[in-house]
Amino acid sequence: MSFMFKPLAYDDPKAVNRISLPEGTQEHITAGNENVVKALADICLAAGGKRFVLAIDGYVSAQFEDLCEPLCAGLRAAGHSCRQISMRELYKKEEEIAVLTAESLPLNYEDDPVLLFGRLYQGQMDDLIDCEKAGQAIRGAKEEIVLVYGLGSACEAIRDLADAIAYIDVTPKVAAIRAREQKFVNIGDAEGRPFALLMRRNYYVDFEVTVRLRRQLLTQNRIDWYILGSDETNYVMMPAANLRAILERLVCYPFRTKPVYLEGIWGGEYIRKIRQLPQEIAGNVAWVFDMIPMEVSIVVEAGDTLLDIPFSTFVQLCGESMMGRRCVEEFEGYFPIRFNYDDTWHSDGNMSVQVHPDEEFVIEQYGEFGRQDEAYYVIATGHGAKTYCGFCGDGREFLELARRSEKTHEEIDYRKYINSVESIPGRQIMLPAGTVHASGRNQLILELGSLTIGSYTYKVYDYNRRDKDGNARPIHTKNAEQVLRFERDSQWVRDNIAIEPILVEETADYTEYVVGRTDLMYYETRRVELRTHGVYEGKNNGQFTVVTIVDGEAVHISSKAHPEYSFDASYLDIVTIPASIEDYVIEARGYQPVVVHKTLLREGYSRYKDPKYKKRG
Numbered sequence: 001m002s003f004m005f006k007p008l009a010y011d012d013p014k015a016v017n018r019i020s021l022p023e024g025t026q027e028h029i030t031a032g033n034e035n036v037v038k039a040l041a042d043i044c045l046a047a048g049g050k051r052f053v054l055a056i057d058g059y060v061s062a063q064f065e066d067l068c069e070p071l072c073a074g075l076r077a078a079g080h081s082c083r084q085i086s087m088r089e090l091y092k093k094e095e096e097i098a099v100l101t102a103e104s105l106p107l108n109y110e111d112d113p114v115l116l117f118g119r120l121y122q123g124q125m126d127d128l129i130d131c132e133k134a135g136q137a138i139r140g141a142k143e144e145i146v147l148v149y150g151l152g153s154a155c156e157a158i159r160d161l162a163d164a165i166a167y168i169d170v171t172p173k174v175a176a177i178r179a180r181e182q183k184f185v186n187i188g189d190a191e192g193r194p195f196a197l198l199m200r201r202n203y204y205v206d207f208e209v210t211v212r213l214r215r216q217l218l219t220q221n222r223i224d225w226y227i228l229g230s231d232e233t234n235y236v237m238m239p240a241a242n243l244r245a246i247l248e249r250l251v252c253y254p255f256r257t258k259p260v261y262l263e264g265i266w267g268g269e270y271i272r273k274i275r276q277l278p279q280e281i282a283g284n285v286a287w288v289f290d291m292i293p294m295e296v297s298i299v300v301e302a303g304d305t306l307l308d309i310p311f312s313t314f315v316q317l318c319g320e321s322m323m324g325r326r327c328v329e330e331f332e333g334y335f336p337i338r339f340n341y342d343d344t345w346h347s348d349g350n351m352s353v354q355v356h357p358d359e360e361f362v363i364e365q366y367g368e369f370g371r372q373d374e375a376y377y378v379i380a381t382g383h384g385a386k387t388y389c390g391f392c393g394d395g396r397e398f399l400e401l402a403r404r405s406e407k408t409h410e411e412i413d414y415r416k417y418i419n420s421v422e423s424i425p426g427r428q429i430m431l432p433a434g435t436v437h438a439s440g441r442n443q444l445i446l447e448l449g450s451l452t453i454g455s456y457t458y459k460v461y462d463y464n465r466r467d468k469d470g471n472a473r474p475i476h477t478k479n480a481e482q483v484l485r486f487e488r489d490s491q492w493v494r495d496n497i498a499i500e501p502i503l504v505e506e507t508a509d510y511t512e513y514v515v516g517r518t519d520l521m522y523y524e525t526r527r528v529e530l531r532t533h534g535v536y537e538g539k540n541n542g543q544f545t546v547v548t549i550v551d552g553e554a555v556h557i558s559s560k561a562h563p564e565y566s567f568d569a570s571y572l573d574i575v576t577i578p579a580s581i582e583d584y585v586i587e588a589r590g591y592q593p594v595v596v597h598k599t600l601l602r603e604g605y606s607r608y609k610d611p612k613y614k615k616r617g
Helices: 033-045 065-077 094-100 131-140 172-180 195-219 240-250 270-274 311-323 325-330 359-366 395-408 477-483 490-496
Strands: 052-058 082-086 145-149 164-169 225-228 236-239 260-262 287-291 297-302 305-310 338-343 353-355 374-381 386-391 418-422 428-431 437-439 443-449 458-461 502-506 510-516 523-530 535-539 545-551 554-559 566-570 574-577 583-589 594-601
Touching (some): 033 052, 033 065, 033 225, 164 195, 172 195, 195 311, 225 240, 236 240, 240 305, 240 311, 270 338, 297 311, 305 311, 311 325, 374 437, 386 490, 395 477, 418 490, 428 510, 428 523, 458 477, 510 535, 523 535, 523 583, 545 566, 583 594
Parallel strands (some): 052 145, 052 164, 082 145, 164 225
Antiparallel strands (some): 225 236, 260 287, 338 443, 353 437, 374 428, 502 510, 523 594, 535 583, 545 574, 545 594, 554 566, 554 583
């Protein structure tokens, strides 16, 4: 699932994982559209004249016709009878699907003025398909070769009728770009919806059923051929066993995902300068989704071919090796922490004053997986940088002023009501659900988030700003009122979520501190200050660790038991050290000290704060 609306069409060339591929895997990778079509034709013809049914399923936005049409045309030109069956012919009627998904897409303009929120659909892909009609269409085809293609072509009702299954995977970034370009419609729709409504339906329904189906196909080994379909000019195909072998090798290494860049009204210039992004790609960069599990992909070098694989596919195949068994069970197979950068450096404004809901609200209202906590780590600042968190005045009075400002657009002296702390590089501020907060202008923040897949951000006050199209940005004071913890004032912030660093260990090579820890959140953060050429050794204890290079030049991260499993990271790289690596080593490289931010699951953690939700499993 992805909730990314407007990613920039830019691929970071440095985010590549170079690993030693398992023997023989590279030889079984087919790249190039013509080569992939020929390989699919050979698969169909290998039956030796017997009837052969090939199902080609995929992720939302997969451009199935790019392969199916030349494949069928080529087979016919070679004298073989071929029939194409599009899933568009087999979905239930649009009206039936609307009834099925109505609870997921409520029309509540009072609480949700631009229809952003909804409720996760709890069903399966089969619910949206006329299964009887699909069976009849496939069994009734008389042709030698039958191609069934589209979302759901390998669903439970169809897959046993297929002789082979191919799967076209697409990265979430590309799916969002194709949505913006109107290259696909929602499942069962005859015509495209407006972009925002298309993405809302995607998040709560289409992405949900597609991700569940892909997980089922991968875990049950039902995919025969795996196709990377993000680049329409260069499809890449391999046996599914090949994919598994490559990812099982990758999960032995520290790894980095490919970041996604997004423009925003308050966006800044720090990341653009450091990573040397082309000026023409955007007016600014507000967010960098460096490691948001459902939004990013992971690139593996395979000779001259770069394999750009959705990170969620990697998690679905190698979750236990990556996260550890307890984590997989606790978080239902999802990677439980997200990492992104918020860049307001040299921008003209703060992020909105906002709040996120706890588990009771987010589970009851949206059918989501858990609470939405966040954390801000200050990396770099300009003059006057502040981070806002907690109340310093009457929070209810502020809420009433914000509610009135929605209609009158009068300015509010938010500083009178919202507590601020000076943004000092190295400061960690934990933001458990219910805490009012905002990142101030002129800083780069490493933002961490909890499991909640979507972005349930209730804007309380946004300085009466308008978006790039001139529309007033939506405010959610009604929802905010239900989740705000008004008692969290300046003193509470100092005592609980903006704590002074706690020394863990000091050696000749490094000093380690706990910088973020609260019983209200299931992860904690540390800061490791490495001396020049210093070496730090850490333990994963059956789980994973995520490290970010927040100061200094570069580090070398490796498995202690297998030093060949390593990754060289630079400033601002975010690297996951998977659970498969028991003991790891971080070596400072270059001519200067290095500071590493470290995130790990807290000892004795639970996905929920409120134990009554734990029973739901």
